[in-house]
Amino acid sequence: MQVRVFESEDMDSALRMIKEALGPDALILSSRTVRKGGMGLFGKPMLEVTAAVDANADDAATPEADQAILDVRSGDGDDLNYQDLWASREIEKKPKKVTPHRFEEALPNPYRHITSSASAETSPRSLDGLRNEVGELKNLVSSLVKDLPEQLDKLSRQKPQPVIAPAVQRFSTMSTADQQIHDGLTRLGIEAEAASTIAHYASSQLTTKQIADPAVLNAFFAKTIAELVQTTGSILPQPGESKRIALIGPTGVGKTTTIAKLAASHLLAGGKRVALVTIDTYRIAAVEQLKVYGEIMNLPVEVVMNADQLHEVLERHSDKDLVLIDTAGRSPKDSVSLQELEEFLHVDPNIEAHLVMSATTRERDLYEIYGRFSALSPQSMLLTKLDECNSLGVLLNIHLRNNCPISYLANGQKVPEDLVQATSELVSSMILESSEG
Numbered sequence: 001m002q003v004r005v006f007e008s009e010d011m012d013s014a015l016r017m018i019k020e021a022l023g024p025d026a027l028i029l030s031s032r033t034v035r036k037g038g039m040g041l042f043g044k045p046m047l048e049v050t051a052a053v054d055a056n057a058d059d060a061a062t063p064e065a066d067q068a069i070l071d072v073r074s075g076d077g078d079d080l081n082y083q084d085l086w087a088s089r090e091i092e093k094k095p096k097k098v099t100p101h102r103f104e105e106a107l108p109n110p111y112r113h114i115t116s117s118a119s120a121e122t123s124p125r126s127l128d129g130l131r132n133e134v135g136e137l138k139n140l141v142s143s144l145v146k147d148l149p150e151q152l153d154k155l156s157r158q159k160p161q162p163v164i165a166p167a168v169q170r171f172s173t174m175s176t177a178d179q180q181i182h183d184g185l186t187r188l189g190i191e192a193e194a195a196s197t198i199a200h201y202a203s204s205q206l207t208t209k210q211i212a213d214p215a216v217l218n219a220f221f222a223k224t225i226a227e228l229v230q231t232t233g234s235i236l237p238q239p240g241e242s243k244r245i246a247l248i249g250p251t252g253v254g255k256t257t258t259i260a261k262l263a264a265s266h267l268l269a270g271g272k273r274v275a276l277v278t279i280d281t282y283r284i285a286a287v288e289q290l291k292v293y294g295e296i297m298n299l300p301v302e303v304v305m306n307a308d309q310l311h312e313v314l315e316r317h318s319d320k321d322l323v324l325i326d327t328a329g330r331s332p333k334d335s336v337s338l339q340e341l342e343e344f345l346h347v348d349p350n351i352e353a354h355l356v357m358s359a360t361t362r363e364r365d366l367y368e369i370y371g372r373f374s375a376l377s378p379q380s381m382l383l384t385k386l387d388e389c390n391s392l393g394v395l396l397n398i399h400l401r402n403n404c405p406i407s408y409l410a411n412g413q414k415v416p417e418d419l420v421q422a423t424s425e426l427v428s429s430m431i432l433e434s435s436e437g
């Protein structure tokens with residue numbers, strides 16, 4: 001393992017130096033501010049960053065091979081024994097080579113006899129059987145050809161029957177008012193089926209005069225959508241309570257920033273004992289991003305690289321009211337990574353998993369993401385990047401599809417201002433107001 005210390009005026013330039021010297025696979029081990037120039041407190045402040053890279057990084061199997069723990073705290077800590085640390089990592093064995101099945105084994109059962117019979121010696125008896133089958137087929141085709149003119153004549157005398165898709169049949173029963181309501185709801189991003197249900201409900205509850213009044217109709221929609229949306233309230237601990245919260249979700253949805261927003265919100269509400277933990281060691285700047293937040297809020301930051309070390313960290317911070325765990329972004333199609341994440345979360349039965357998703361993601365992908373991460377039993381959904389959406393009907397759609405409550409909504413990068421606790425009324429108003437943007 002190659003360990004080097006870099007000095008720079010700021011973190012951006014330090015990261016560039018690390019990438020140039022050690023490459024993109026380098027890990028940040030620690031950072032601190034020192035003063036240079038021999039003038040003590042009046043010396044020029046410099047950022048000292050310790051980074052490392054595996055000397056055999058090219059031969060490493062995957063990033064999962066880096067099984068070690070780095071204790072990165074906001075204060076000074078004990079020196080790391082890098083040789084012991086790197087030697088303690090666990091390297092996943094390469095998968096065994098799988099022998100491909102024979103072609104005939106991949107065929108459905110009714111067709112396997114074709115390949116097996118083709119490889120066997122052909123006997124005179126089997127040839128006679130084939131001749132008989134071919135003869136029967138010829139006779140069958142001949143009879144069909146003889147009856148063909150008669151069948152065509154019968155078909156020409158029948159009246160054609162209209163073919164209507166089920167969805168078209170359903171909507172064809174709508175009145176003009178229902179259709180206008182339905183179209184207005186779909187423009188908000190609400191799925192056609194939910195929009196149709198709400199439109200029929202509005203027709204049964206409102207008079208024609210009320211439906212024609214935009215203010216009355218809008219108020220009806222606000223109340224109806226609010227009744228359909230379920231929220232959790234605050235997921236942060238109440239006075240005298242302690243919680244361990246892990247944010248899970250795909251890459252790039254803003255989990256780390258949301259961790260910082262939740263921590264800041266808890267501190268502003270009077271909370272004092274908070275710790276930040278990250279198991280995201282796949283990105284070179286992931287640790288530093290969370291540590292910067294920790295330094296600003298004067299909170300300890302722990303970096304964990306395997307499930308056993310996570311257990312140790314949680315034991316060490318058992319006195320904390322709130323421990324927020326940032327996880328690495330996982331592809332919903334990567335079942336191995338999801339299984340690895342599940343092992344982390346099972347370390348402590350008190351860890352609550354909450355799923356973070358971006359509202360800018362295509363709805364079909366959102367449904368797949370939730371379906372995959374549902375194996376981790378998320379207790380709520382946090383929807384981010386609402387400020388980048390033109391319509392917010394997705395807030396209702398994803399909730400109705402999965403029956404999972406919404407806890408928080410994020411509409412920007414500011415900490416903690418751009419994180420709001422979700423309520424049914426707020427979600428409803430945001431959906432309806434999105435059409436004005």
